[in-house]
Each structure stands twice: as C-alpha cells, then as structure tokens.
Amino acid sequence: MLRTIIGKEFLEKLLTLRFAMALILSVGLVAVSAFVLSNDYTHELKDYNTRVQFHNEIASETMVIVDRKPLPLATMFHGIAKDSASSMRLSTDTYPESEETIDDNPLSVLFPTVDLTFIIGVVMSLLAILFAYDAVSGEREAGTLALISSNPVKRPMLIFGKWIGGYLSLILPCCLGLLTGAIVVSFHPMIQFTGADWGAFALIFLGVLLYLSCFFALGILVSALTSRSSTAVLALLFIWALSVFIVPNVSPSMAKALYRIPSFAAQARSMNLAVIELEQQRREEHTEKALEVINNRLWWDDSGRLMREVEERFINAKRDRLSKLTSDYRRKLLKQEQISAGIASISPYACFTLFAARLAGTDLGSEDKFIAATERYYNEYFEGTSVVFAPGNPREEKPAFSHNEPALGDRLRSGIAPLSILLLFTALFLIGGYVIFLRSGVK
C-alpha cells in the first residue's frame, strides 16, 4: 500500500507542468550559472597568475606582496570570497595590510551576482515550498482526502507516502540540475578540479538534499495545518522570508550587542595614538643622539650609524605594536563572527549557506588561516633584513610563499555543526507534520 501511495504522489507531481517547470528552472539556472561562474574562475585564475608575476618583479628587500590562489569552488559558493583579502602587502615598516582593488562595476552592487548558494538556498527552497504547499490542503480542497481517509488506508501510511513521493519528485529536477552543473564544470577546458574539490562538491550536494528535505517537510507541516492552499502558501512564504532574510540579518547586530568590540574608527584611533607615542619617543632619542654627536664631535659615519639605529628601533617598535593591535582586533572580530553564525543557525538557510561556505573554503576561518600564513611568511622573509635600506647590500634569495588551503577533512569538521542543526530541523518538521496530520480534519 505504501508503495502505491508513493507511486501516486510521485507520478501526480511528475506528470504535471509543475515538474516540467521545476526541471527547466533547476537545470536552466544551475547550468547557466555554472557556465558563467566557471568562466569567472578562469578569469580570476589568469588574473592571479598575472598578479603573482608582477609581484615577483616588484618584490624588494623591504617589500613583498603575496597572493591567495582563487579556490575552484569559491566562484560557485561565494561566501565572503568577494570581500576577503586576496593579496597582502608585507613591508618592513608596517604590519601586513591587504591590497585593495576597486570594483569598477556598480551594477554588481545593485544586482548581486547569483551563485549556486543563492540558487539552491533561495530558488530551490522556494521550489520545495511550492511542491509541498498543497500536499494536504490541496487534497482537502479537492475532496480527495475525505475519500482516501474513508477507505482502509492508515493515516501514517498516507503521510509517509506524501513525504517520500513528493520529496522524490522534488529532488529529481534539483539533482538533475546540480548534475548538469557538475558536467558543465568538468567539461570546461580550463578548469581542473582535484579529488578534494569533487569531494567537497559531493558533500555540498548531500547538504542540498538535506536542506531541501527540511523545507519540504516544513511545507507539508503547514499544509496539514491550514484548510486552504492559498493561505498555506502565504504562511510558508512568511516563514521562508523569516528564515532567509530576517534571522541571518539580525544575527550580526545581536552578536554585536552580545560581544562588544570597538568600531573600526575607534580601532584606528588607538593605532594612531600608539604611533604618536612612539614618535614622541623617537624624537627624544633623536635629540639625545644628535647632542651626543655634536658634543663628542663624532665622525660622519658614526653619527649616521647612531641615527640609523634610532630609526630602526622606531620602525620595529611601530610595526610590532601595530601588528599586535591589528591581530588582537582581528581575533575579536572572528569571535564576534562566530557568535553571529551561531545565532543565525536558527535559520535553515543560514545553516546551508555556512555549510557550503565552510566546505568551499570561502568562510572567515579560511581567510584567517591565510592571513596567519602571511604573518608567518613575513617573519621568514624579513629575517635578518635591516629595515633601513643601506645601499650596497646584495639582494639575497628569498623563500617563496606557499599556502595550502585547509584539507577536506578539516573543512568538513568545521561544517558539521550547521549540518547537524539542519538535520535537527528536518527531524522536528517531520515529527511535527506527522503529529499534526494524524490529528487533522479531512476537509
């Protein structure tokens, strides 16, 4: 009996225009965006190579710029990739700073580019809702629920059939869409996904299945609650809007309220004050040394050496102090971001976005690892360099910068948390739907 019901639900959805539309939407959107984003990736890779070459040319004893290689999955699942540091300028007289690039396209702000996170997170979840909203209430309106229930069909069997049949008919177009995307990417002439990349993609795919089941279960739950489908769909839209727009956007403010850190301007102020203090110190030392030179009638190179020492002390002190202030601040920001992610996890959409970003390596944690690597490289590169350039020093061979993005296992570990919350939500909605359907009326 269960198999019959599943079959009926599945075929009912399949043989309608509804399924065709879902298929066209999924496959069309995913295929097109996979194609476009792959091209974007190749451009970024080309840009990266040009940049690395350029930076190699202009590297000197006292300054070097390091770049982060664009991740293959970053263009598909943006995360914070567009806003994160991709080049860091390291110089002896200041702390590592990220190189800024000006985005010359205002339209990318007005119409944000659509990546797979968006298509799956927003469009496919809407599809899930639109597949589920009339599962129970539609049958109620058409009168067929009363018909079925008056026959010897157990209620649990009915709801299981609806879940499984409907879910299968939903994920069929979505899977086909993602598969098409994967095919488009693998056949792109210039993209080489490694084994780890495909692994991450497969794991994200599993996350997609879970995410869609979450919204589908929610749809059936609401459908069982309401008597009219048109009300059901609006209520679902409301919950969906809360999940996609409200909760994730409120979370940064709540995190800021819970864990206060000074604003960027205040941070800049404390850095300025530190520099003023150090400059005052330098001035005093300078005066002292100058008097020493005058009063002892020292030779030219002795005085030069003394002055250089003062300068070196100043530059080192300034750099160390500013580095410490910056990394302290960055640590605080990271903690705040983690709190915000935690609060946002109330929303299934946020859970999915975080999961995808962590697996694709476009979350704040990955950026932080890159910045930490640049700091280590900074010490390595400038070891033994005099900060004040003395002409005549031969240019030594410097070690090259290499940074490996975290392995798949680590990324999965950081992504387990949002995934489990998603699982929890799905279980909750399934149980809720079960209970409500068992007690609900037939018309």
Place this chain on the structure above:
Amino acid sequence: MIWLIAKKEFHDNWISHKITIAFVLCIVLLMVSLLLALKDYSERLSSYSLSRSEDALFLDRIATYTIVDKEGIATQGGSNIGDMIDTIGIYRRSVELSVLARGLDDRMNRPIRFLDIRKLGPQAEISVGNKQERNKLLALFPPVDFLFITKVMVSLLTILFAFSAIAGERETGTLKLMLSNSVSRGQLLLGKFLGGYASLAAPFLVAVLIAVLLAAFSPSVALGSAGWLRIALMILVSLVYIAVFFFIGIAVSALTRRSATAVLLLLAIWIVLALVVPNVGWLVAKQIVVVPSEQQIDTEKFKTARQIEDETEKKHPSGSYMPGYGQYHVEAQSEINQALKAIEERYEVLRQKRLSLSRLLTRFSPVSSYVYSIVGLAQTGIEDEVKYHSFMKQSQIRIADEVERVFSTAFSSEFRQNPPPREDPHAYHAWRVKGDEAMYDSFRKMYIPVLSLTFEKLSLSETLSAIRLDLLLLLVWIGLTFVSATLAVMNCKVR
C-alpha cells in the same frame, strides 16, 4: 458590478487571513530592516565624525623640535611631514535615505587618503581604504533594506496573491458560474484587480507608513521637506511596481488550467525578471565591450612608466638607477604622468561605454527600472556616484594646488630672508625657530580645505531628470501587463 466583485475579492482575502499574513510579513520585514539600518546609520555617522576629529588631531603632530648644543646654538630641526600626510583622509557623510535603499552608498564612503607627499600635483595618488575595514559579518548575509524587501518579497507576495485569481475560480467551478451570469469578462478583470490589489497594497502601505514614521522619530535622521517628498515618490513608484506584478499574475492565472501550475510558471517568470535579466545585462555587455581588469591596467601603467624611465636613463645616466614609477628620474616625471593619464582616460571611456550598455540591457525587466528609480530617489544611485567622483577629482586638484602653493611659499617666505649674522648665535637661533614655525604653520593651514570638504548631492529635480527613463519604462510596463492581462482574461477558458 466591478465594485461588488472587488468587495467580494477583498472580503475573501480577509477571511482566509491572506491580508493579515501579508500585513504581518510586511511590517515585520520593514521594521526589522529599518531598525537595523538606522542603528548601522548612526554607527556610520559616529565613525565619520570620529575619523574627522582624528585628522584634526594630526595637525598637532606637525611639531618643531630643535636641537641645541652646548653654546645654545640650534643646529637641527624638523619632523616627518610625509608620515603624517599619509593618514589625512577625505570622508563623506552617508545620505539619510540610504537607510531605505543602500544602493552604492558604501562605495562612496571609503576614506580617501593622500599617498606620498613627494608626488605632488595632479598625480597625487589616492588610496581607497582598506579591505580589512569592511564588515565581514555582512558579506555572507547582506543587509536587507526597503528596496530589497519590495523588490523581492513584495513581488513574490504579489505573485502569491494573484496566482489563484482566475485559475482558483476555475478549479472550484465558480468561474463558469460567474460568467454565465451577467458579469462581463472586463468587469471580472477589473473587479479582481481592484479587490486583489487593494488587499495587498493596503497592508503594504500601512506597514511602510508605520516604518517610515518610526524612522522619522529616530534621532540620527533629519529629513527636510525634500527628503519627505523623495520618500513619498518612492512609495508611489513601489505601488506601480506592485501593480505590474499583479497584472502579470492575473495574466498567467487566466492562461493556466491549474493554480499549482500557475504559481510555478509565475515563479519562473519572476526569476527571469528579477535574477536573470539584470545579471545577463552585465554579462553580455562585458563580452561586447571588453575592458581589461584592474590588474592588467596596473601592469600596463607600470610597464609604460618603466619604459620611459629606462629611456631617460639611457640618455642621461644617473649612476644609481632604481626603477619605480619615475621616483628617481624627476625630469621624466611629467612625461610619465601624461602617459599614465592617457592610459587611464582611455580605459575610463571604455568603462563608461560598458556601463551604459549593461544598463540598457538590464532595462528589459521592470525590476531593474524599479531599482534604478529607487536608488536614484535615495541619492545612492549611479548618477550620484558619478557626481561624487567628479567632485572628488575637483577637490583633489584644488587641494593639490593648495599643497604646491604652500610648499613653494614656505621655503621662500619672509621668515627665511635676511638671516641675522652668525656671530650673534641667539638671534640666529630665534630666526631659525621663527622660520620653522611659520613653515609648519602654513603646512597646518593646508589641511583646512581638506577637513572642511562637504560633498554636494543631486537635488530632487536633478534626480528626477536622471531617472526619468526608468519611470517612463515602469509606466510602459504597467501598460503592457495590463494589456496582456486583459487579452488573457478575454480569451481564457472557463473550465
């Protein structure tokens, strides 16, 4: 009869709680987004004033110090102006209406700093802030403003109000009942539209007014009468936008047999209009008008500068040659600057062409026209950015002129003329100190035009003329969708 149908439609929506849900959705979204936006706006304002007072602090850092030897004779003095000048910045205050439509406001708010006082004049480079200063928390989940809510949520809401307008009645059998009586199809269409549109526009309008009044009572926002007029226009344009989608909803509803199909078809249309067309516009324009990336332009500039330096080195060898943007060949300076300027201008023209082409292509969707109109009214649109850039350039030239003037007069000022005889060390010392102080005083005065910069914004009439094409397009869209809805209803099947 139209009025009857409209009343019935409204009543039906009320009974089935659709109006309540729509109202709750709108009010929750708008209130939350507006509260967050206001909080963020006041933070931005305090950052702005803090940064400006910071820079005033810097003027005091330009200090003189003199070293005095055993006989009380001054021998050295000075301070490092270059270090300090790097940190003086030009800041722009956010516009108030950015709480409603963020638009391009963030791009116009990055502080602009002068780099390297050695490069004076029109080629003074400006650095554009630091990526570390941007709030990463907002990158994953971009803030939701009024524009976004209306553009996305309310249009989705409209679709979900309208999809069962005709198809639902067809499914329950009441459509053929109505039409077999003395209700004409035209009356049906207008009645459905009036009733349905009112049941959506009313909660939306009430929610917006409540939210806007809340904003008005916020301490950090001070709207003049022009500001209120802009808000009123924004609301009006939004109502037109909702009507467009409502007509599309009715048209599709009339054409499909089942309402479940109608809703999916409408979702597909919404996706095409809201996501595909705007994105495609930019992509296609990128293919047609090819502009190399920022990186490639930088590389080209560097290579050109290096080439000119190499040539100059060949003609007049200087001994210790180090390549780097003309730093060591002062005589080649102006030639390099002209070449770099020519490169920049060439690419600027291309960029402009690409931008206007992509704007044209995006206008195939009412969503794009809506976005352009609203950001224009909120003073955070593309034309506002253009004005910002041109104002920036003018100020840069003005300030650079000022800086050059100060430098040239400082070294030839009266305080440097007629040194007293060296035999009188104390008078000499006093003369030196006076000269240094006067010089640093004029350097300090150099920053006053920088610190007092206030940005001019587009006036209401300028805004309206900038967005008139998009407003016109929205009217065209309403006409088009109305016609298609009429045709669909006139020719639709009854069962």
